[in-house]
Structure formats: C-alpha cells, structure tokens
Amino acid sequence: MRVLVVEDEARLARALQRGLSAEGYAVDLAADGPSGLEAARHGEYDAVVLDIMLPGLSGYRVVRALRDEGHWVPVLMLSAKDGEYDQADGLDAGADDYLTKPFSFVVLLAKLRALLRRGAPERPAILAAGSLSLDPATRRVTREETEITLTAREFALLEYLMRHADQVVTKIELLDHVWDAAADLDPNVVEVYVGYLRRKIDVPFDRRCLQTVRGAGYRLESRG
C-alpha cells in the first residue's frame, strides 16, 4: 500500500514516514499544497494523509481539486484546530475522515486501515430534478443546459434538497446537514440561502421548484 503524506511540519512528516514505513507502507512526502496536489494526481496512491494548514494551497483546496478532477483516492485530513466546524468543512470538501492534532499514531493507523479497506469511493451518481441536474463528482449544476455557478454552501444545500426531493425538509435538518449543528447558527440563515438558491436555479428559468412549506420547511419538486 502506497501512502502520500502531505505535511509541512518536517518533524511530524518524518515521524509519520518512519512509523508508516515500519508498518509496511510505502510512504512519499510532500511539504506544501501544490506539490501535494501534483503528487496525489499522478502518484497512484492508496491513501493520502493531508494536513489542512499548508503553504501554497490549503488541504481543503487540495482535496477539492482532486475531487473536482475525478480523483477518488481516500483522504485522511489532519486538522490543527479541534473545531467541529473545520472537520465538517474538510468532509464537505471531499475528505473521507479527519484526525485532530495532536493525535496518537495508533489512531492514525486504525483510521488509515479503515480507509484502505473501504477503498476509493464510487463516483456518485448525477442527481436530477426535471431540467435541473447536479453532479456531485464534478460539482457542476445545470438547468436546461445552462451552467449555474453556486457557492460551496449553496451547492451543499441544493445537493441535500435534491437527495430528498419531494420531501419536506425542515430548517433544523438543513442546519444539521449543510451547516453542522455545532455552529449554533440562527435558523434564519437557511431562509437567506434558500433565497440565494432560488435566484440561481428558479428565477432565471421562470420556475418554482424550490417551494416553501409554511411552518414546516422546504420541498424541492422533482418535476423541476
């Protein structure tokens, strides 16, 4: 099994390389974001251990770029901060698991083994609701063959609504799944983002597929 470790703290990188090599892994190191991305793109790795705070390009951006390009190598993110927010952002960006520094090497090994057992995830299927389509792999959204540009949060919101098309989804459910409940946000933020989304997916196309169900939440109509 070949593992890429992208970590700019030289001592930690070397310790990981020693430890993983002792466990029988082939280990390559990259010390910044751009070289990590380049190596992960071309290296045929079985897994990538990826620090978040990196020179040049953050771990979030590295994993997002890999996923956008269709690389599904399992990624274990190393987070310096222990905010659940960061972890949610990492998973949002396409990481498979995360570990908060400082961590125990035994836990890292266990997580890595679990990721390797699982292997690279299948490319997710394209979601559709009428003329609206969303590709979780390439993160492209189109309506009537027109490409729609969404922010990461708008994309996550639309993806959740499309996965639950024709069901009433509450604001609290959306906060939990799209924002991470730990962030302790005002539920009205959902309303604001639903508004942004409508202005991109419905209004320009003279549609009303994203419905407000008064007192209950929202429903995305699968007929589009």
Ligand code: CA
């Ligand atoms: Ca770092």
